[in-house]
Structure formats: C-alpha cells, structure tokens
Amino acid sequence: MKQRLMTPGPTPVPEETLLEMAKPVTYHRSAGFRQLLAEVTEDLRYVFQTANPVLTLTASGTGGMEAAIASAVPSTGKMICLIAGRWGERWRNIGKALGCEVVSVTSAYGQPVEPNQLAAALGEHPDAVAVCATLCETATGVKNDIAAYGKIVTGTNCLLVVDAISALGCVECRTDDWHIDLCVTGSQKALMLPPGLAFVSVSDKGWKVIDAAAPRAFYFDLRKYRDALKTHDAPFTPANTLIRGLRLSLKRMRAEGMNAIWTRFARMAAAARAGLSAMNLTLFASAPSESLSVAMVPEGIDGNALVARVEKHYGVKLAGGQDSLKGKIVRLGHMGYIDFFDVLAALSALELVLLEMGHSLEPGASVAAAQRVMAESINVGQGVGNAARVDR
Amino acid sequence: MKQRLMTPGPTPVPEETLLEMAKPVTYHRSAGFRQLLAEVTEDLRYVFQTANPVLTLTASGTGGMEAAIASAVPSTGKMICLIAGRWGERWRNIGKALGCEVVSVTSAYGQPVEPNQLAAALGEHPDAVAVCATLCETATGVKNDIAAYGKIVTGTNCLLVVDAISALGCVECRTDDWHIDLCVTGSQKALMLPPGLAFVSVSDKGWKVIDAAAPRAFYFDLRKYRDALKTHDAPFTPANTLIRGLRLSLKRMRAEGMNAIWTRFARMAAAARAGLSAMNLTLFASAPSESLSVAMVPEGIDGNALVARVEKHYGVKLAGGQDSLKGKIVRLGHMGYIDFFDVLAALSALELVLLEMGHSLEPGASVAAAQRVMAESINVGQGVGNAARVDR
Incomplete structure (x- = not known):
C-alpha cells in the first residue's frame, strides 16, 4: 500500500534529497564542506528572514532549544x-x-497565550532576562502571535526566544521584523529533511547577552558555532550528509520565495480545516x-483506534494527541514536502474510516469543501505544491 | 577520479547502508521504530561488550561526551x-x-598517559569523582591502556569515563571487563555511518551517581534516554534514518564477531605501519x-601540501595534523568500511607523492612490506574486509 506520512513531523523528504544524501560521505574539514556550509548559512538567513547568521547544530530541535537557554540565560536567570x-x-x-527561575504564563489547551498576558507578566517580573515562546504549538495546532510578543519585548532588556520548530519554512516567521532574538527550528518539519539538525539564529541583542555570560555548556555553547562560521566551519563533526540535503531544500524554498510559500500553506491549511469541518469534526x-x-x-x-485504522487501511499516517489529549484529537500535518493533493488523500481516508466507525457525515462533503477553498483562491499558474526541482 | 576517504573519521559508508537510509522517512512514534530501537540497542550492547543498555543520542561525539559529564559529574565536581x-x-x-574542577594529567604528544600517572593523580586527589580518558587519541594515533586504568579506578568511588569515539568497533574495547562506567562513541567512525549519532553506555555504578545528582541538562540528561528506552522509545525526535542505517552496520559486525573484527584491524594496522616505515617515514x-x-x-x-597532493592527484583523502601538529604529521584512518586493499591504495598514493616531492624511498618497498605482513599472518578463509553483506 502506498504510504503517506502526514504527521506534524517528521515530514516526507523529496526523492532528490534522499538520493543526494545517499552519495558517498566526504570529509568535513575541506574546502568543499566550507563552501557548502557558507551556502546553506546564506540561504538559511533568507528562510529565517534575518540578517544574522543562522547556526547549524547536530541535534534534535530540543537540542537547539537547550543550546539557546544554556547560551543566553545565566543559571538562576529568570525566564x-x-x-x-x-x-x-x-x-x-x-x-x-x-x-x-521559571515564570509560567499559560493558556487553556487549544488557545494561544494572549499578548496582554505577556505584558502583565513582564510588568510583574521586570527582572526577567528571557521570554520563551512557541510559534506553532504542535500539541494543539495553535499559532501564537509572535509579532505581538516582539513588540512588547523589544523595548525591554529581555530576550525573545522562539521555538519555531514546526512552523519556520511554511508559517510566516519574520525573525528580524518581529524582534526574535533567538529563533530555533529543526530539520524534519518544513525544511523537508530527516531529523538530526537544529538551527538557531541570534540577534545582535542576543549576542551581547551571550558574550557577557559565563559559559554553561561546551557542545551547546552557541559562540563556538558563530566563531567557527567565520571561516565557514563547524566546531564539531557535523551531520554532513543532512547538510548536503539541506542545500537542496533551501534552493527549492529560495526558488519559490517565502511569500509564495506562506500563501501556499495558508491556502492548504484553510482547505484542510474546511474539509475537517465538513465531516462534522470540531476544530481544536x-x-x-x-x-x-x-x-x-x-x-x-x-x-x-481511529488514527491506527487510517494508517492500517489507507497508508495515511496521522498523529493522535499526546499526554492529556491522548485519544481526544487527531492531528494532520501539512508542511514541508506535502501538497494539497496529499491533504485531499488524508481527508478522504479520514472520512472513510469515520464512516466505518459510525460517525455521521455526508460522504464526499469533506473533499468537496477542501476543493472549493482551493478553487475560490485559485491563482492562474500557481500550483499546489513546492517549486519545481531546481538545478543543482 | 575514484575517491577514497581514508581520514580517521568520517569513514566510508557501505553502499547498502546509504541506500537503506535513502528510503522514505517514517514516523518515530510507532511500533516499527520501537522495534528498530530495541534491536539496535541490543546489538550495541554486543559491540560495546556490555550488559548495560547503550543510549543513542542525536549529536556529534562531543555531544555524547558533554552528556556524560553533564549527567555524571556535578558542577564543582573534580575530574x-x-x-x-x-x-x-x-x-x-x-x-x-x-x-x-579539572585536574590535567598529560603525556607528550605521541605517548600514552601511563597508568602509574593515573594512580599518582588519584592518590593526590582522593576527592575526584571522575577519571576521563581517551581510548584512541585521534590527534596522534596513540592508544591508551584503558584496561589498566579500569583496574586502578574500579576500587575507588570514581567513575571511569572513556571517549572511545575513533576506536570502538575496530579496536578492542571491553566496556564491562575493563570497568568503564561511561563509554562514548560516535556513528561516523568504526560504525560505518555518516556523522549524527552519539552512543553512551552507563554502568550500574554510573547510574547510582547519575540518579543521585541534580539535573544539569535536559536534552543531555542521560536518565531521559534510559527511561524512554524502557518502552524502546527515544525521548527526543531521533535521527531515525541514521538509526535505520545503524541496524545494518551492527548486523554486519555481529555476523563477523568482535574478536574477528579486532584481529582483522590489528592485522591491517600492522600492515599499514610496516608500509609507512618502509617508505622511510617515522611512526609518531x-x-x-x-x-x-x-x-x-x-x-x-x-x-x-603532501596531504593536498595525495588527494588531488590520486583521490585518496588522508588527514594532516591539527593545532601544534599542523603540517608535521600525516594520518591514515583504517576503521569501519575500509579494508586492506584500501590501505594498499593509500600507501601506494603516498609513496608516489613522496617520490614526486623528493623524499628518498625505494619504489614499491611500502606496498611490498604491507603485503608481507598480511601474508605472514594469513589465515585460510579469512578475508581482508568486513563480513559479507548480511540478510536484512
């Protein structure tokens, strides 16, 4: 059975990238690797929408988050x-x-944290040194308003540290315009790669804090990555086959352009939501x-059982809920190398299984609703998938 | 020109492994991934020669080293x-x-640290909580006597923490018999994979210390990896394509057996050294x-210039010296998916370039000397390369 990976990460990897990474391994202390790292670093700046260098770490996304905190927040610092x-x-x-020291500002699951909650917390804790936020909360599908947070934080001495792991590269994320000081993402979501790389951008304000801090880590000391990058080098043996694949992903994204990418995913998301609603499901x-x-x-x-059956009967891999949401929600990822036709397949499979399981819905309503959203927003010449394969 | 990667890491990856990793990416929160992780963890125990679980981290080898220290040595602890x-x-x-607090016990470059130096240091610093050692010092090609260190450390409250990164899987390393409490290696050396994974084994004595310590890390907290492994799970999104490749490497190694592997590499190393000596080079x-x-x-x-010319003219990638040894030594890696015939090619290329550069040597002496070592140690039926490709 044809398999479709539709979880909110890892996401499918383009075939040409898989083959590029399957080429023989090369030595990373070489002119060829330095050229590769220089090129991907430049393209990452574009994808991050930042003028600052973006650092590439060999780690999961959580490793990038730990590096951000270990580098920018002193021990006993208030977050x-x-x-x-x-x-x-x-x-x-x-x-x-x-x-x-952690101050938690929470919202109910399914709701974003409101900017005025942040303003109130900052008023109460003027000694905080960092505000840590999440662009896309993958557990609930919520998008937080990072631009609004940035406006609040930029006037303070605090750093704005953002987990953009399941967002950057498909959801609008303007690192510099939004005053994000440390922005973290991972390879296995919108960047169309297997897991294994984390990326962190750092603003000038961020570097001032980091440079003044006592080191708390070695492998996760971001200064080492910045300093090595001055000669287009990596401080530690990098996962260089993944970086070779990254080059192709970034070329693809540059060829399409961030505005076009954001628009494409917004359209796809609207279609997916219309499709889910049309099968009488409540959006979370x-x-x-x-x-x-x-x-x-x-x-x-x-x-x-629903998620398991969609996979078993139709080869579509969705994700269920985690922790307290286990068994209560179904999550459909649409980022990276996933196009509208994949979403259509997922909606179709989900509709068929919900019917089997006795849920009341009108067969065909879901895919028709999704298709209508696409038709209403059509732009002649604009496809539904990524930019064509680009010259290597 | 045919390329041969002969650096002491990264090393070449078997073609079947490259293709295995090029298969479509799958979701890691699944029964299939848990089965894969259970299987490689079991095989890693064999390769490490330990009865304890071996933890798989997404990081460079240095990340594994940082995880060992962050987990097992409290801040202000003496190493x-x-x-x-x-x-x-x-x-x-x-x-x-x-x-x-770090106590440094050093040897001259090119020499190992003698066990009696360790004994003296332990006598002087009975409050030390960890002894950190290196099985193979990749910078100089020296092998340290970990078994002897283990005999000294095992009677103390200290932990023996070993970097076995460019050794484990080709150089004899008996984690349990040698009383290694934390043993670290990486994917891109003897394990025949691209860079991106680090592995850490922990003894019961090690866990006692780790469990009693206050956490100093999150991503690098080894307890999280142990706890997740109880359900054959990874605590953070793992570099799962590399783990898929790891399965094949470990199957190969298991099929050949560690004793046979150690013997094969010892023979190859003896041949390489005979070849280098025969071209009038001094071993370091x-x-x-x-x-x-x-x-x-x-x-x-x-x-x-020598290393650059060997690569440019003959496609053989050797490594030069680092730091104070820059330009002074040449390093020839023979681990992982490198066989005697590759070593022969490297000796041949090096001989040809040394001749071009005016070094006095007898053409053919090097390869003949290497060949003689192989002939003298021949074992009918025993090849010079890895075990045949194994059933998947």
Whole structure:
C-alpha cells in the first residue's frame, strides 16, 4: 500500500534529497564542506528572514532549544515561559533543568497565550532576562502571535526566544521584523529533511547577552558555532550528509520565495480545516497554525483506534494527541514536502474510516469543501505544491 | 577520479547502508521504530561488550561526551583528565565549560598517559569523582591502556569515563571487563555511518551517581534516554534514518564477531605501519591504535601540501595534523568500511607523492612490506574486509 506520512513531523523528504544524501560521505574539514556550509548559512538567513547568521547544530530541535537557554540565560536567570501546550512546557522543563527561575504564563489547551498576558507578566517580573515562546504549538495546532510578543519585548532588556520548530519554512516567521532574538527550528518539519539538525539564529541583542555570560555548556555553547562560521566551519563533526540535503531544500524554498510559500500553506491549511469541518469534526485550535490542523475526535470514537485504522487501511499516517489529549484529537500535518493533493488523500481516508466507525457525515462533503477553498483562491499558474526541482 | 576517504573519521559508508537510509522517512512514534530501537540497542550492547543498555543520542561525539559529564559529574565536581592530545583536551574543555574542577594529567604528544600517572593523580586527589580518558587519541594515533586504568579506578568511588569515539568497533574495547562506567562513541567512525549519532553506555555504578545528582541538562540528561528506552522509545525526535542505517552496520559486525573484527584491524594496522616505515617515514605514536596510523612528515616537506597532493592527484583523502601538529604529521584512518586493499591504495598514493616531492624511498618497498605482513599472518578463509553483506 502506498504510504503517506502526514504527521506534524517528521515530514516526507523529496526523492532528490534522499538520493543526494545517499552519495558517498566526504570529509568535513575541506574546502568543499566550507563552501557548502557558507551556502546553506546564506540561504538559511533568507528562510529565517534575518540578517544574522543562522547556526547549524547536530541535534534534535530540543537540542537547539537547550543550546539557546544554556547560551543566553545565566543559571538562576529568570525566564518567562508562554505555555499553550506540551511544547511550551518544554521551555519550562529545559529552564528548570538548567537551574533557571521559571515564570509560567499559560493558556487553556487549544488557545494561544494572549499578548496582554505577556505584558502583565513582564510588568510583574521586570527582572526577567528571557521570554520563551512557541510559534506553532504542535500539541494543539495553535499559532501564537509572535509579532505581538516582539513588540512588547523589544523595548525591554529581555530576550525573545522562539521555538519555531514546526512552523519556520511554511508559517510566516519574520525573525528580524518581529524582534526574535533567538529563533530555533529543526530539520524534519518544513525544511523537508530527516531529523538530526537544529538551527538557531541570534540577534545582535542576543549576542551581547551571550558574550557577557559565563559559559554553561561546551557542545551547546552557541559562540563556538558563530566563531567557527567565520571561516565557514563547524566546531564539531557535523551531520554532513543532512547538510548536503539541506542545500537542496533551501534552493527549492529560495526558488519559490517565502511569500509564495506562506500563501501556499495558508491556502492548504484553510482547505484542510474546511474539509475537517465538513465531516462534522470540531476544530481544536482557536487560532490555528498553517502547518497542521487539529480536530477533536467525536464522542464515542476511540481516537487511538481511529488514527491506527487510517494508517492500517489507507497508508495515511496521522498523529493522535499526546499526554492529556491522548485519544481526544487527531492531528494532520501539512508542511514541508506535502501538497494539497496529499491533504485531499488524508481527508478522504479520514472520512472513510469515520464512516466505518459510525460517525455521521455526508460522504464526499469533506473533499468537496477542501476543493472549493482551493478553487475560490485559485491563482492562474500557481500550483499546489513546492517549486519545481531546481538545478543543482 | 575514484575517491577514497581514508581520514580517521568520517569513514566510508557501505553502499547498502546509504541506500537503506535513502528510503522514505517514517514516523518515530510507532511500533516499527520501537522495534528498530530495541534491536539496535541490543546489538550495541554486543559491540560495546556490555550488559548495560547503550543510549543513542542525536549529536556529534562531543555531544555524547558533554552528556556524560553533564549527567555524571556535578558542577564543582573534580575530574581527573588523562590528556595525550587534542581529544583528551576536549574532556578538560567540556569539564571547564560545565564548571567542574579539572585536574590535567598529560603525556607528550605521541605517548600514552601511563597508568602509574593515573594512580599518582588519584592518590593526590582522593576527592575526584571522575577519571576521563581517551581510548584512541585521534590527534596522534596513540592508544591508551584503558584496561589498566579500569583496574586502578574500579576500587575507588570514581567513575571511569572513556571517549572511545575513533576506536570502538575496530579496536578492542571491553566496556564491562575493563570497568568503564561511561563509554562514548560516535556513528561516523568504526560504525560505518555518516556523522549524527552519539552512543553512551552507563554502568550500574554510573547510574547510582547519575540518579543521585541534580539535573544539569535536559536534552543531555542521560536518565531521559534510559527511561524512554524502557518502552524502546527515544525521548527526543531521533535521527531515525541514521538509526535505520545503524541496524545494518551492527548486523554486519555481529555476523563477523568482535574478536574477528579486532584481529582483522590489528592485522591491517600492522600492515599499514610496516608500509609507512618502509617508505622511510617515522611512526609518531609509541603505542599505536589499530584504528589509524600516524607518520611524521619528513623534514623539508610541507605536510599540508603532501596531504593536498595525495588527494588531488590520486583521490585518496588522508588527514594532516591539527593545532601544534599542523603540517608535521600525516594520518591514515583504517576503521569501519575500509579494508586492506584500501590501505594498499593509500600507501601506494603516498609513496608516489613522496617520490614526486623528493623524499628518498625505494619504489614499491611500502606496498611490498604491507603485503608481507598480511601474508605472514594469513589465515585460510579469512578475508581482508568486513563480513559479507548480511540478510536484512
């Protein structure tokens, strides 16, 4: 059976990238690798929408988050964590593990953290040194308003540290314009790669804090990555086959352009949400991200069984809920190398299984609703997938 | 021109492994991934020669080293670092970055740290909580006597923490028999994979210390990896395509057997050293590792130019010296998916370039000397390369 990976990460990797990474391994202390790293670093700046260098770490996304805190927040430093779900909680857990004082500002699952909550917390904790936020809360599908947070934080001495892991590269993220001081993402989401790389951008304001801080890490000391980058080098043996693949992903994204990419995913997300609603499902996120759509599992249906059956019968891999949301929601990822026709397949499979499981819906309503959204927003000449394969 | 990667890491990756990793990416929160992780963890125990679980981290080898220190050495804890080169220095640098008190015990470059130096240091510093050592000092080609260190450390409250990165999987390393409490390696050396994974084994004595310590890291907290492994899971999104490749490497190694592997590399190393000596080069390491051979560049020859020319004219990628050894030594890696015939090619290329550069040698003497070593140690039916490709 044809398999379709539609989780909110990892996401499918383009075939040409898989083959590029399958070429023989090369030595990384070489002119060829330095040229590669220089090129991807330049293209990452474009994708991050930043004038600052973007650092490439060999680690999962959480490793990038830990590097941000270990580098920019001194031990016993106070962090304000904006928490709208499991991934916001990750900031809190990292901060606590690293000895920081954590102030948690939470929203109900399915809701974003409101900018005025942040303003109030900053008023109460003027000694905070960092505000940690999540662009897309992958656990609930909520998008937080980072631009609004940035306006609040920029006038303070605080750093704005953002987990953009399941967003950057498909959801609008303007690192510099939004005053994000440290922006973290990973390879296995919108960047169309396997897991294994984390990326962190750092603003001038961020570097001032980092350079003044006592080191708390070695492998996760961001200064080492910045300093090595001055000669287009990596401080530690990098996952260089993944970086070779990254080059192709970034070329693709540059060829399409960030505005076009953001528009394409917004359209796809609107179609997905229309499709989910049309099969009588309630959307879970009040402010949904363009990178995934989350629906509540209808009462009387076991969400785990639903997700398992969609995979077993139709080869479509969706994700269920985590922690307290286990069995209660279904998550459909649409980022990276996923196009509208893949979304259509996922909606079709989900509709068929919901019918089997006794949920009341009108067969065909979902895919028709999604298709209507695409038709209404059509732009002649604009496709529904990534830019064509680019010259290597 | 045909390329041969002969650096002491990264090393070549078997073609079947490259293709295995090029298969479509899958979701890691699945029964299939748990089965894969259970299987590689079991096989890693065999390759490490340990009864304890071996933890798989997404990071460079240095990340594994940082995780070992962050987990097992409390801040302000005293570490004895046995330093025979750049990689021994890395233990010191990690310890210092993490706030530990570091006692350095050094040897001259090219010499191992003698066990009696360790005994003396332990006598002077009975409050030390960890001894950090390096099995193979990749900077100089020296092998340290970990078994002897283990006999000294095992009766104390200290932990023995070993960097076995450019050794484990080709150089004899008996984690349990040698009383290694934390043993670290990486994917891109003897394990025949691209860079991106680090592995850490922990003894019962090690876990007692780790469990009693306050956490100092989140991503690098080894307890999280152990706890997740109880359900064959990874605590953070793992570099799962590399883990898929790892499965094949470990199957190969298991099919051949560790004793046979160690013997094969010892033979290959003896042949390489005979070949280097026969071209009138002085070997650099007084106690050489079986994983690489290091020779001094003859006076009057620029070592950087030598290494560059061997690559440019013959496609053989050797490594030069680092830091104070820059231009002074040439390093020939023979680990992982490198066989005797590759070593023969490297000796041939090096001989030809040395002749071009005016070094006095007898053409053919090097390859003949290497060949003689192989002939003298021949074992009917035993090949010179890895075990045949195994059933998948």
